[in-house]
Amino acid sequence: MQEVIGELVSSNTTKMVLCVLDGLGGLPLGGKTELEAASTPNLDEIARGSATGLHIPVAPGITPGSGAAHLALFGYDPLKYGIGRGVLEALGLGVEVTRNDIAVRGNFATVEYKDDKPILADRRAGRISTEENRRITTKIREAVSEIDGVGVSIHSGVEHRFALVLTFPEPLRTGSDEVSDTDPQVVESGPLQPTPRTEAAEPVARIIEQFITMATEAIRDEEKANYLLLRGISRLPDLLSWRELYGVSAGAVAAYPMYRGIAKLVGMDVLEVDGTTIESEIETLEKHIGGYDFIYLHVKKTDSYGEDGDFEGKVGVIEEFDGYVQRILQLKPDVLVVTGDHSTPSVMKSHSWHPVPFLLKSRLTLGGKSSGFSERECLNGELGVFRAVDAMTLMLAHAGRLQKFGA
Amino acid sequence: MQEVIGELVSSNTTKMVLCVLDGLGGLPLGGKTELEAASTPNLDEIARGSATGLHIPVAPGITPGSGAAHLALFGYDPLKYGIGRGVLEALGLGVEVTRNDIAVRGNFATVEYKDDKPILADRRAGRISTEENRRITTKIREAVSEIDGVGVSIHSGVEHRFALVLTFPEPLRTGSDEVSDTDPQVVESGPLQPTPRTEAAEPVARIIEQFITMATEAIRDEEKANYLLLRGISRLPDLLSWRELYGVSAGAVAAYPMYRGIAKLVGMDVLEVDGTTIESEIETLEKHIGGYDFIYLHVKKTDSYGEDGDFEGKVGVIEEFDGYVQRILQLKPDVLVVTGDHSTPSVMKSHSWHPVPFLLKSRLTLGGKSSGFSERECLNGELGVFRAVDAMTLMLAHAGRLQKFGA
Numbered sequence: 001m002q003e004v005i006g007e008l009v010s011s012n013t014t015k016m017v018l019c020v021l022d023g024l025g026g027l028p029l030g031g032k033t034e035l036e037a038a039s040t041p042n043l044d045e046i047a048r049g050s051a052t053g054l055h056i057p058v059a060p061g062i063t064p065g066s067g068a069a070h071l072a073l074f075g076y077d078p079l080k081y082g083i084g085r086g087v088l089e090a091l092g093l094g095v096e097v098t099r100n101d102i103a104v105r106g107n108f109a110t111v112e113y114k115d116d117k118p119i120l121a122d123r124r125a126g127r128i129s130t131e132e133n134r135r136i137t138t139k140i141r142e143a144v145s146e147i148d149g150v151g152v153s154i155h156s157g158v159e160h161r162f163a164l165v166l167t168f169p170e171p172l173r174t175g176s177d178e179v180s181d182t183d184p185q186v187v188e189s190g191p192l193q194p195t196p197r198t199e200a201a202e203p204v205a206r207i208i209e210q211f212i213t214m215a216t217e218a219i220r221d222e223e224k225a226n227y228l229l230l231r232g233i234s235r236l237p238d239l240l241s242w243r244e245l246y247g248v249s250a251g252a253v254a255a256y257p258m259y260r261g262i263a264k265l266v267g268m269d270v271l272e273v274d275g276t277t278i279e280s281e282i283e284t285l286e287k288h289i290g291g292y293d294f295i296y297l298h299v300k301k302t303d304s305y306g307e308d309g310d311f312e313g314k315v316g317v318i319e320e321f322d323g324y325v326q327r328i329l330q331l332k333p334d335v336l337v338v339t340g341d342h343s344t345p346s347v348m349k350s351h352s353w354h355p356v357p358f359l360l361k362s363r364l365t366l367g368g369k370s371s372g373f374s375e376r377e378c379l380n381g382e383l384g385v386f387r388a389v390d391a392m393t394l395m396l397a398h399a400g401r402l403q404k405f406g407a
Numbered sequence: 408m409q410e411v412i413g414e415l416v417s418s419n420t421t422k423m424v425l426c427v428l429d430g431l432g433g434l435p436l437g438g439k440t441e442l443e444a445a446s447t448p449n450l451d452e453i454a455r456g457s458a459t460g461l462h463i464p465v466a467p468g469i470t471p472g473s474g475a476a477h478l479a480l481f482g483y484d485p486l487k488y489g490i491g492r493g494v495l496e497a498l499g500l501g502v503e504v505t506r507n508d509i510a511v512r513g514n515f516a517t518v519e520y521k522d523d524k525p526i527l528a529d530r531r532a533g534r535i536s537t538e539e540n541r542r543i544t545t546k547i548r549e550a551v552s553e554i555d556g557v558g559v560s561i562h563s564g565v566e567h568r569f570a571l572v573l574t575f576p577e578p579l580r581t582g583s584d585e586v587s588d589t590d591p592q593v594v595e596s597g598p599l600q601p602t603p604r605t606e607a608a609e610p611v612a613r614i615i616e617q618f619i620t621m622a623t624e625a626i627r628d629e630e631k632a633n634y635l636l637l638r639g640i641s642r643l644p645d646l647l648s649w650r651e652l653y654g655v656s657a658g659a660v661a662a663y664p665m666y667r668g669i670a671k672l673v674g675m676d677v678l679e680v681d682g683t684t685i686e687s688e689i690e691t692l693e694k695h696i697g698g699y700d701f702i703y704l705h706v707k708k709t710d711s712y713g714e715d716g717d718f719e720g721k722v723g724v725i726e727e728f729d730g731y732v733q734r735i736l737q738l739k740p741d742v743l744v745v746t747g748d749h750s751t752p753s754v755m756k757s758h759s760w761h762p763v764p765f766l767l768k769s770r771l772t773l774g775g776k777s778s779g780f781s782e783r784e785c786l787n788g789e790l791g792v793f794r795a796v797d798a799m800t801l802m803l804a805h806a807g808r809l810q811k812f813g814a
Contacts, residue, residue, distance in 0.1 A: 027771060058812055059408060060793055061800030062415070068813030078813060079411060088813070348771065351811055353804045355789070375773055375789070385791030 002245060005393055009247045014334035014399040016294045021321060023303030024340025025356040025375060027347050029311050034346060035357060036374045038318040042325035043338060044372035051365035053383025054355035055391055057342045063353045069341035070262045075392035076239055084177060084234020090163040091261025093155050097236055099171040102204055104164040105232040108136060108225035118227055120187045124160045125225040136225050137162055143218035147210050166207055172235045175200040179208060183229035191229055241267025246396060253284045254298035263296060282324045289331050306344030314346055335399045336361040355385050362398035409652060412800060416654045421741035421806040423701045427480065428728060430710030431747025432763040432782060434754050436718050441753060442764060443781045445725040449732035450745060451779035458772035460790025461762035462798055464749045470760045476748035477669045482799035483646055491584060491641020497570040500562050501664025504643055506578040509611055511571040512639040515543060515632035525634055527594045531567045532632040543632050544569055550625035554617050573614055579642045583607040586615060590636035598636055648674025653803060660691045661705035670703060689731045696738050713751030721753050742806045743768040762792055769805035
């Protein structure tokens with residue numbers, strides 16, 4: 001599909017705004033979903049005159065992670081273009097990942113040495129505190145900063161988690177990240193060797209092996225975090241950038257590192273946001289919309305409250321966003337989409353597979369099918385239930401940026 | 408997609424029940440479809456609180472046979488995994504087919520010999536009676552029971568039809584069933600030679616050739632059925648079993664041989680049913696649900712009446728099933744689906760391509776979109792119009808048996 005779109009893209013001066021309320025979709029508690037329970041006069045008003053529908057992030061019944069869900073909304077089929085877990089972890093910690101980098105998820109672990117061989121006692125090092133983690137990563141950072149010309153950087157995560165980034169002198173080839181995990185997934189067993197599955201991955205596996213030797217030597221005397229396990233060894237996926245794909249300049253307004261990372265991955269400019277509030281994001285949007293064809297704006301807390309099982313908290317964030325809708329409309333975007341990346345029903349306290357409400361405002365819609373903005377009202381809409389990967393094509397079309405297919 | 412699902416499957420103790428009312432979907436007669444005309448207070452009540460939608464068995468406009476339609480509902484794309492016509496014929500006659508078998512559809516035919524060469528006069532042997540058919544297959548059975556170590560069994564069908572099963576000493580390789588039909592599809596022409604299209608099919612073609620010589624010799628003196636034509640030479644498709652695919656133990660409650668055969672094909676345990684009534688099937692369900700994660704229950708007569716053009720008869724079977732719905736609910740399945748494998752509108756007296764009503768009851772649905780269970784009400788539902796091959800993913804998701812895709 002991307003090949004087809006690529007051939008049809010034409011230039012225009014229209015502006016598009018995509019607002020992603022993370023985990024927007026929900027399920028009923030006492031009859032109403034979070035979006036139904038929220039008082040959203042502005043979104044309801046827009047929905048009445050807009051194209052509405054629901055999108056399926058990956059496939060029916062499949063619950064997506066945030067990376068996969070965002071890739072889909074941005075027009076990259078996540079079943080085709082996977083982002084490796086290591087890359088996602090690094091992005092999540094706000095670490096930049098380039099084409100020269102291998103990114104890895106790490107866990108500190110506890111081992112006991114038997115005949116000088118490490119045997120796992122705890123795969124999470126007793127979930128050491130984040131402060132402990134910082135102290136130990138500093139120790140490793142001082143011991144290893146480079147191996148055979150490859151830069152080594154280690155970044156603390158929460159509790160026992162960290163991200164490792166290996167920076168090679170040259171961009172990495174396809175297949176060079178095909179190295180197996182060292183985490184055996186069980187205790188009372190030795191850690192596994194990082195094993196290359198392709199020829200291109202052999203140099204990467206060798207560097208990782210040396211890193212493990214040097215880093216575990218540096219922390220061998222620690223009481224709990226005296227070892228480390230590596231998983232999700234990965235490089236940036238081979239994606240065409242938005243500029244190449246859609247011919248649009250795009251800016252990302254996202255307060256949280258992971259979403260900034262994914263936006264960068266697809267070639268958006270990541271804009272500075274002063275703080276993490278919706279208000280500060282709206283200010284950034286207002287400041288930069290003149291300079292871009294497309295702005296992606298991400299609201300995180302709908303998902304956070306959903307994950308916490310805080311129905312009212314999620315309702316509150318939706319209502320807060322609704323309060324800024326008039327300011328977005330004043331910017332007169334030619335196409336405005338409000339949706340989520342996936343559903344996070346408070347009653348499930350987790351992401352889910354449920355289709356996500358989607359609203360597209362433009363002068364080129366039917367409208368008149370939904371009486372407000374909600375899961376159930378969007379089901380009546382002109383877009384039906386569609387795959388998220390089609391959302392960008394719909395936005396471009398409504399923005400007058402796609403030519404006719406065929407004569 | 409099966410590869411993705413396979414990686415996401417996680418274990419759980421939830422129970423799923425899939426009720427397939429064969430040929431459920433219909434078309435209006437005097438304004439109402441069979442499902443709309445039927446009084447179904449229990450199904451209507453469930454539909455109001457459930458996820459509803461319609462599934463497309465194979466592709467829009469494509470009318471499926473029962474084998475293809477069931478494969479799709481069970482999660483195997485019938486455009487990718489074909490079941491050969493010979494296998495379907497054998498399953499339809501209640502004949503077991505194993506990995507060592509080649510199954511073939513046969514017709515008795517009438518030939519006239521010219522210069523000792525057979526020339527077809529009637530491709531269906533004047534549609535001899537089923538009794539005649541039994542007498543003639545017995546004659547063949549006595550003449551040929553084995554060829555070069557390959558077991559030969561022939562099974563009478565209706566009128567001029569029969570199934571032939573060739574049992575080889577070893578499981579058959581992919582491609583070994585690539586042997587052409589011997590039916591030229593026209594009369595006044597000689598029957599065709601069974602020709603192998605792959606190297607693996609050569610031994611199979613040789614055995615079939617010998618079978619034709621021996622069998623036609625045995626019936627040469629018959630007045631009408633003095634020859635036979637073979638079509639749909641096929642082996643079992645290479646399918647992953649449900650246990651491998653979905654990690655569930657599954658039992659099939661189906662009174663009719665063909666559905667028992669398809670269930671067996673995907674690795675379900677086929678449970679004993681005492682008779683062919685819905686009541687006896689419900690009793691089997693009640694007896695076995697404790698021992699399985701998943702039960703498939705098949706109701707045949709909706710389709711049979713549809714094929715007969717008996718609108719009221721089909722309405723009656725739907726109403727009869729509705730009367731057992733409370734007994735199913737008392738078993739407290741975590742996920743209950745009621746649907747059909749395809750549509751069989753009485754006004755068409757045949758299978759059709761029309762999307763099939765689908766109802767999914769679980770605590771994790773929106774609900775509130777359908778006022779009852781019917782084709783038109785399901786169109787308002789949260790599942791929209793979806794492909795049958797996604798039905799299993801939806802059931803597994805609602806049963807809490809799929810992990811998140813991506814971080």
